[in-house]
Amino acid sequence: MIVDAQVILRVLVWLVAGALLTILIGRFMLPLLRRLHVGQTIRAEGPERHLSKAGTPTMGGLIFILAMLILFFCRFSNEPPRWIWLFSFLAFGLIGFLDDMYKVILHRNLGLTGKQKLLGQFLTVALLLAGNAVLTERGTAIYLPSALFAGQLEPWFDLGWGYYPLVAIFVVGMVNAVNLTDGLDGLASGVSFPVMVGFMLSALVLRGMFGISEDIALLAAAMAGCCLGFLFYNHYPARVFMGDTGSMALGGAVVGFMLVMRLELGLIGFGLVYLLEALSVMLQVASFQLTGKRIFLMSPLHHHFELKGWPETKVTAMFVLASAGFVFVTLIASALL
Numbered sequence: 001m002i003v004d005a006q007v008i009l010r011v012l013v014w015l016v017a018g019a020l021l022t023i024l025i026g027r028f029m030l031p032l033l034r035r036l037h038v039g040q041t042i043r044a045e046g047p048e049r050h051l052s053k054a055g056t057p058t059m060g061g062l063i064f065i066l067a068m069l070i071l072f073f074c075r076f077s078n079e080p081p082r083w084i085w086l087f088s089f090l091a092f093g094l095i096g097f098l099d100d101m102y103k104v105i106l107h108r109n110l111g112l113t114g115k116q117k118l119l120g121q122f123l124t125v126a127l128l129l130a131g132n133a134v135l136t137e138r139g140t141a142i143y144l145p146s147a148l149f150a151g152q153l154e155p156w157f158d159l160g161w162g163y164y165p166l167v168a169i170f171v172v173g174m175v176n177a178v179n180l181t182d183g184l185d186g187l188a189s190g191v192s193f194p195v196m197v198g199f200m201l202s203a204l205v206l207r208g209m210f211g212i213s214e215d216i217a218l219l220a221a222a223m224a225g226c227c228l229g230f231l232f233y234n235h236y237p238a239r240v241f242m243g244d245t246g247s248m249a250l251g252g253a254v255v256g257f258m259l260v261m262r263l264e265l266g267l268i269g270f271g272l273v274y275l276l277e278a279l280s281v282m283l284q285v286a287s288f289q290l291t292g293k294r295i296f297l298m299s300p301l302h303h304h305f306e307l308k309g310w311p312e313t314k315v316t317a318m319f320v321l322a323s324a325g326f327v328f329v330t331l332i333a334s335a336l337l
Contacts, residue, residue: 003204007214011200014071014218018225021067023232026060030233030240033057038104056238059100061246063233064226065093068253071222075215080135081260082215088128088256089249092175095120096248111244121172124252128171129164132259136211140164145266145334149205156265167264174258174271175251177278180300181319182247184312185236187302189227190320191273192250196224198270198327199257202334206261216260223253236313269330273323277301 038059072086098120099111112120132138140163141155159166182188203217230246233239242250254274258267268275280301287295297307305315 007204007217010214011204011217011221015200015221015225015228017071018064018067018222019229019232020225021070022064022226022229025066026063026229026233026240029060029063029066030057033059033240038100056241058241058243059097059104059245060230060233060240061093061096061242061244061249063240064230064242064246065090065249067226067229068219068222072219075218077213077215079211079213079215081211081213082219084128084132084135084260085216085219085253085256087131088124088252088259090252091124091128092121092252092255093245093249095124096179096244096246099244099248118172121175122168125168125171128256128259129168136260138259138262142264143262145202145263145269145330146337148209148262149202149334151209153209167259170264171255171259173278174255174267174274175248177271177274178251178254179244179247180277180281181274181302182242182244182250183300183302184306184316185238186231186234187316187319188242188247188250189230189234190316191323192254193224193227193231194320194324194327195254195270196220196227196257198266198331199254199261199263200224201331202261202263202266203257205335210260210262212261216257220257236316266330266334269333270327272326273319280304 034057038057068089072082095112095117099117103111129138139155139158140160141158142163143153144156147154147156178188178192181191197220200217200220203212203214203220206212207214207217227250230242234242254267254271258264263270277300280296281299283295284299287293296304298304302315302319305318306312310318
């Protein structure tokens, strides 16, 4: 699909608007978080150098959540994909917010229990999949990104009713993988920027399919801008952390774009850094339980490189570059294969 210059200009304007609005809101929110003493508690079992970060304001994800809400309602539309995406973004963000509040009130790093989080996440994804099925007539087919990019709407494989449990597990796993990636200054927002750009470009290509409009591209552009704007405060040394409020909302944004664009397979490429982070935790736990030995010096994967002596900034830079590379390769493969 040929994208005219005006559409490209609008997308770039929304990207810049997302960045500037996030920076502007941060100017007001950061002092407020400090006054409320919303400080981060650092895990005792984490890298020792992170202990110095204790007390840094957390729940900074509220900054870009507010920015996205403002931009969302600046362009009102009743198109179902927009509202499905917004529900995913806010609902998962709410779970993260409750988790952060629990930590702040009790002054401990554990927050909600694992069972409480999973219950909330699976209830959310059940509503999300039901709404997507009813409002967009999603069906249960899986599509190859390369076919969609070529304008071919023939499904690759129809999972039938198996679609719902499989995708529910994938969605919850991906949201938690994004959450795990939020472990270093600037890491989650830096890794997510190219992912959002990938969705932005995909939405431009897929306009007109499955009810996808320019609005989805604008939302993805705004989210990319919010990631950049948040890095203004979150780059090393971080002045604020996004907390579970931000990382869960970010995960909700990622899976929301995936669902409305039918890019379940595409997200495996776009979000490969997230998946590797989650896989490192699963392998570490499995290896220790089965053999008593650890594969990595520490998991998630970014901590392994930290303990190998890499500076935090180097780890973040390498992961961001890897994310950009995975997104680029996925887009090229989808366009050419």
